[in-house]
Amino acid sequence: MNSASASRAAWRPREGPVVCVGETMAALAPAPAESLERAEGLRLSVAGAESNVAMYLADLGVPVAWLSALGDDALGRRVRAAVGAAGVDVGGVRHDPERPTGLLVKEPAATGTRVHYYRGGSAASALGPEVLKDDRLRSASVVHLTGITPALSRSCLSLVEEALATPPDERPYAISFDVNHRKALWPPGTAAPVLRELADRADLVLVGLDEAQDLWDAGLEPDGVRRLLPHPRLLVVKDGGRSATVFGDEGSWTVPALRTDVVEPVGAGDAFAAGFLTGLLRGADMERALRLGHITAGSALQVTGDHGPLPDKARIEELLGLSAPDWARVNRE
Structure with missing residues (x-):
């Protein structure tokens, strides 16, 4: 789809600060x-x-803030300093004197990286x-949540349910929700x-096609995910390293992913979410917002950590200004 007029008419949040809530x-x-x-x-x-x-x-x-809680311990102070050093407002992060900072251990293997949570x-x-x-939520344009929390x-769970309890037209800010299914965290x-249920209440939802298939139906295609989640103003379905499609009331738009040498895939979905959100907040059309998502995801794919440097x-x-044929040509080079 994909007329310019439809793309201009698609919903987007107002420009302003973003607040991200969740554990690090x-x-x-x-x-x-x-x-x-x-x-x-290590x-x-x-x-x-x-x-x-x-x-x-x-x-x-x-402009962005991160709200969370960390232990009153060396690891917690290190986490807070690292996130703050990236330019994020961490003034709303609480240090808990009785509970520790969580720990994650990566185990590289020939079949992929396993992650162990503590x-x-x-x-x-x-x-x-x-x-x-x-x-910080008083001035937020978007509050970003994930299915991990x-x-x-x-x-x-109560935190996320309460955030989504207010009907979309009555919220003071839009809610972005990345499904981010972590199988190890859920009872079977x-x-x-x-x-x-949670995703269908959000304004903007991001989900990988593979995780939608794992969660809801192995035979799902992107348009089938939209039928399962009909209420979000925008639904982005990411098909691995192939493409991403955004569905809105005005139709759908698909943009191929950039060809990237993958060092490690962890963090790419988060980077995509940030790029796509940035495009929306700046009033970009849907194709351009999807491109910025792909470009940002590429920076995460090329490093072993979750956060890699962006292109200049x-x-x-x-890249954003390329014609559609030239964008496709970049992917073949």
Whole structure:
């Protein structure tokens, strides 16, 4: 679809600050990437879907805050400093004196990287609806949530449910929701109905086609995901390294992904979300917003951590300004 008039008419949030809410952990990974059993050294970094989005938004020049809780410990202080150093407002992050900062350990293998979580009873698992009273939400244009948070605890589920309880037309800000299904965090058989219900209440939803198939129906295609989630103003279905499609009331738009040499896929979905959100906030048409999502995702795919450097501004503008045939040609080179 894809007329320019329809693209201009598509819904988008008003321009303004973004608030990201969710847990970030300290992350350990072998350096260089090898088996944990043989590694002689581990690299310490930070890992959290919502803070990944926040850091990429900051890289792209969008004012953004991250709300969460960390332990009152060395790892918590390191996480907060790292996210703040990226240009994110971390003034709303609380340090819990009784609960630890969560920990994630990556285990590289020939079949892909396995992730081990040590986050039970973490400071962030005690988050609840009180987070939504933070003053930063008063001026927010978008609040970004993910399907990870409701899996952490009953209070975290309540936080997300309360954020989505207000009907879209009555919200003071738009709500962006990345499904971000983490199978290890959910008791068997519980994730699918909860995530579908939560996602269908949001204004903007992002979901991978593979995770939609894993959650709801192995035979799903992008338009089938839209039928399952008919209410979001915009639904983005990401088909791996092939393409992304956004569905709105005015129709749908599909843009092929950029061809990228993949070092590690972790964090690419968060980067895509930040790029796409940035495009929307700046009034870009849907194709351009999808392109910015792909460009930002590419920077995450090329590093072992979750947060990689973006191309320089001139290169981003060059890619965004390509004709559709030239964009497709870049993907073949």
